[in-house]
Every structure is written in structure tokens, then in C-alpha cells.
């Protein structure tokens with residue numbers, strides 16, 4: 224079989240694990256493109272607000288060792304029909320690259336702030352953002368200022384408690400559209416409220432923010448809340464590249480895939496991580512998470528390899544087990560879940576939770592690092608009991624194709 228060119232877009236959890244699995248067996252040309260020079264442990268970015276340095280993995284030495292070429296570049300255009308893309312690297316703003324197969328794993332970023340602009344809003348999308356935020360927080364802390372965290376999801380909760388732990392003089396407020404912590408079990412909700420009260424964090428719930436101004440925001444109730452720094456944590460947004468490229472996407476821009484993670488519109492493209500719309504057993508798209516991105520990356524990589532080898536692909540299968548939250552450095556919450564990510568009643572708190580969260584953070588980093596370093600299939604995850612194309616549904620069920628592509 225003629226050598227093929229496989230391009231992996233994005234070196235996050237999904238892209239790197241896809242690369243690790245493909246590089247185990249293939250003689251084909253594998254190229255990974257990322258705008259950064261190194262993998263950043265994104266799940267620890269909130270800790271960098273308080274001075275910790277998230278661990279990094281420089282791409283080039285790690286990937287080259289596995290025979291994968293690394294290009295540091297911003298991908299600007301994609302043409303899946305013709306199998307080519309454009310990227311900007313260094314001085315050269317318009318370079319072209321042809322591919323036979325693509326793994327699209329460009330992840331997501333924190334949703335940009337809504338209407339209005341504020342130079343006092345900070346998005347946690349890189350260690351640089353976090354470090355800059357840390358400097359600002361130290362300065363505001365000295366004058367007992369106010370920080371507003373927008374969004375009551377996992378990231379918002381982790382960010383608010385991290386800040387309040389480290390900067391006790393700050394007045395921290397968390398604003399959430401719905402009821403605070405409602406997706407968690409009753410026990411977990413009580414624990415979170417108690418933890419927020421211990422941290423002296425004000426919860427402003429049932430409140431939508433409609434406008435963000437220079438030093439204050441306006442709520443849907445017409446109230447004004449002033450702040451010195453605002454940190455939006457109201458969800459993730461995927462890049463627009465897939466939609467612009469004509470790939471089949473859902474309204475939020477996530478790529479629609481079949482149970483094998485192959486694009487429904489283009490069979491030469493696989494998608495993995497936050498930017499893939501994979502529906503779980505609850506028929507909702509999987510939560511954008513490192514927990515899902517890792518198995519998605521592995522499955523996409525192995526299915527692409529199977530395609531090249533003329534072997535049957537495996538449908539994606541994964542069962543969530545828990546949501547692991549840090550509540551500052553001294554407290555935590557492990558919310559055990561059903562396979563569809565809905566909460567069970569049992570939770571872990573305090574020391575056991577802190578240690579479990581720390582273990583998960585270390586383990587995810589180690590899995591990426593050691594899979595690439597050794598070429599071994601080290602990462603395992605819980606799967607749904609009833610696996611197969613019906614356990615996880617395709618984004619558009621009627622278009623599911625289960626044929627095996629051979630080269």
C-alpha cells in the first residue's frame with residue numbers, strides 16, 4: 224500500500240493520544256500541527272492563577288522520537304474535499320499541506336465574554352493568561368478588591384475556590400444563570416454550598432449577565448455588579464474552522480461523527496476531543512472534558528489505523544464514572560456518576576477527594592507522556608456494558624454507516 228499522509232490537528236489530550244496510537248504501527252507519514260510549542264496541562268490552568276506552574280511537554284522531541292513530524296503553526300483554512308489545509312508559521316503566513324487522512328482535534332477555548340468589552344476580563348486559555356491573572360489578583364488582593372467569576376459549572380467552581388483560598392482578602396462572587404450546583408447530587412450540592420460559605424464566596428444565582436462594561440456588569444434583572452477583575456467560565460467554544468471547511472457540524476460547531484468517530488460528511492476526516500459531537504447514552508453530546516477527550520483520541524487514532532490496514536473499526540464506547548473537583552487546595556469533591564454522567568448520590572469530600580483529584584491530574588499527564596514515550600497502550604477507561612453502534616449513537620443516527628473502509 225502506498226504511503227499515506229496523516230495529519231493530526233491539535234496537540235491536546237485527544238490529538239496526542241491519537242498520535243501515540245497511530246505511530247505504534249504505521250509506516251505512513253504522520254504530522255501533528257499545533258499553534259503552541261508544547262502540550263499544556265489544561266485541566267490545571269486555574270492553579271496557575273495562584274502561582275503553580277502547569278506541567279508541559281515540548282512537542283518536538285516527544286513526537287519526533289515516535290517518527291511524527293511536528294509543525295508549530297496556526298491552521299487557518301481546511302479543505303477536506305481536496306485533502307489540503309493552509310497554515311501560518313513564523314514569517315510564512317500561507318503554507319499548504321496535503322493529506323490523505325485527517326484527525327481533527329482542535330479542542331475548545333473558554334467562551335469569549337459577551338456583549339461589551341472589558342479590559343478587566345480574563346479568559347483562562349493559556350498559562351500566560353493565568354500568570355497575568357495571578358499578577359492582577361495579587362494587586363487587587365492588596366486593596367481588598369472584588370473578583371467576579373461568571374459561570375457555575377465545574378471550571379467556575381474550581382476557579383472561584385482556588386482564588387479565594389489563596390487570596391483571602393479578595394471579595395469573590397460567582398454568578399450563575401440557574402440554581403447553583405443543580406447538576407450535582409443533593410449531598411454534593413450541600414457540600415458545595417458549605418464549602419463556598421467557608422471560603423466566603425458570594426453565590427449570585429438565577430442571574431444572567433447581559434452586558435460587561437469596564438468595571439461593572441449588568442444583569443438581566445437590571446442590576447449592576449462592580450468588579451476589579453472578571454473571569455468568564457461560562458462554557459467552552461470550539462473553533463469555527465470545521466464549519467468554514469464545510470464539514471458537517473452541529474449548531475455549536477462540533478463535528479458530527481459516526482460511532483467510529485469518522486465525520487459524517489467526509490470519510491477522510493476523524494474527529495476527537497471537545498470538537499467532536501459524540502452523543503452519549505442520554506442522547507446528549509458528551510461533556511467537553513479531558514475525561515472524554517482521551518478515549519476519543521485513542522479511538523479515533525485506532526480506527527484510522529484500522530482503516531489503513533483494512534481491519535474493522537471499533538465503535539466508540541465510554542462510561543463516565545465521576546466528576547472530580549478541586550475546591551481550593553485543601554478541599555475537593557468527587558461526585559460519582561452513572562455512565563451517562565448523571566450524578567449518583569454518593570460523593571467523596573475532603574482529604575480523600577483532594578488526593579483523588581490530584582491523582583487524576585497526574586495520571587492524565589502521565590498517560591499522555593508515557594504512551595508517546597514508550598509506544599505502549601497504557602491508558603484504559605471504563606466502557607459501556609452494551610457497547611456497539613447502538614450504545615453510543617451517531618450525531619445523525621440515520622446516516623450511520625458501519626462499513627469497513629479498506630484502502
Ligand SMILES: Cc1cc2nc3c(=O)[nH]c(=O)nc-3n(C[C@H](O)[C@H](O)[C@H](O)COP(=O)(O)OP(=O)(O)OC[C@H]3O[C@@H](n4cnc5c(N)ncnc54)[C@H](O)[C@@H]3O)c2cc1C
Nearest residue numbers: 233235236237258298329330331496497511512513514516
Ligand atoms: C481551568 C480548566 C479546568 C478543567 N478541568 C477539567 C477537569 O477537571 N476534568 C476534565 O475532564 N476536564 C477539565 N477541563 C476541560 C479539559 O481541559 C478539556 O475538555 C480538554 O482539554 C479537551 O481536550 P482536547 O484534546 O479536545 O482539546 P484541547 O486540550 O483544547 O487541545 C486542543 C489543541 O489544539 C490547538 N489548536 C486549537 N486551534 C488551533 C489552530 N487553529 N491551529 C493550531 N492549533 C490549534 C491548541 O493549541 C491545543 O493545544 C478543564 C478546562 C479548564 C479550562
